[in-house]
Amino acid sequence: MKEIALNILDIANNSIRAKCTLLEIKITESVKDNLLTLAIIDDGCGMDATTLAKVTDPFFSSRTTRHIGLGVPFLKQHAELAGGKFEITSTVGVGTNVFATFVLNHPDRQPLGDVPDVLLMLIASNPEIDFYYSFTTDDDELVFDTREIKKVLEGIPINSPEVLKMLKDMMVL
Numbered sequence: 001m002k003e004i005a006l007n008i009l010d011i012a013n014n015s016i017r018a019k020c021t022l023l024e025i026k027i028t029e030s031v032k033d034n035l036l037t038l039a040i041i042d043d044g045c046g047m048d049a050t051t052l053a054k055v056t057d058p059f060f061s062s063r064t065t066r067h068i069g070l071g072v073p074f075l076k077q078h079a080e081l082a083g084g085k086f087e088i089t090s091t092v093g094v095g096t097n098v099f100a101t102f103v104l105n106h107p108d109r110q111p112l113g114d115v116p117d118v119l120l121m122l123i124a125s126n127p128e129i130d131f132y133y134s135f136t137t138d139d140d141e142l143v144f145d146t147r148e149i150k151k152v153l154e155g156i157p158i159n160s161p162e163v164l165k166m167l168k169d170m171m172v173l
Helices: 004-017 049-054 071-081 115-125 146-153 161-170
Strands: 022-030 035-042 086-091 095-103 130-137 141-145
Touching: 004 022, 004 035, 004 071, 004 095, 004 115, 022 115, 049 086, 071 086, 071 095, 115 130, 115 161, 130 146, 141 146
Parallel strands: 022 130
Antiparallel strands: 022 035, 035 095, 086 095, 130 141
16 A cells, blocks of 8 residues: 555454444644654444464455455554554454554555545444544644434435535534
8 A cells, every 4th residue: 555545444444344433544744743643442342362463464354355454554564664663452342543643754654645535434424433534733623423423414425426425524624
């Protein structure tokens, strides 16, 4: 994967397959601390200790359609190659937390990519799931929560083309 946004898409799809109803994506970009942090938190079915211990192995997958799972291992590798760290925790029946850090100015850090477009794709494909997105810099913060947006829409589908266009405009810092 050439961008962190594609890693986010892959991990988010894992959360969706785990039947999450709320998916949180939190990004902090601090030039002052020279650090990019990513947290992906879901309330899906979670993983038992055995599965959690294997999840960073590229030759392990809980899917029955194929026996390779590269999303989590790639994110871990990309974080560590960029001088950062990776952590994943999970509790059965509660959900999963994925946390990665990247040294912001590290030459091996991937570009962040277009996270708003990834989020829009996820919302359009999964209108029944709630998404919380925050992007924080040293000077500013963008918070985007579909639970609040759905209240304002009063029954208009969040994945209608007009709403998606409006959402794209809202995701600019």
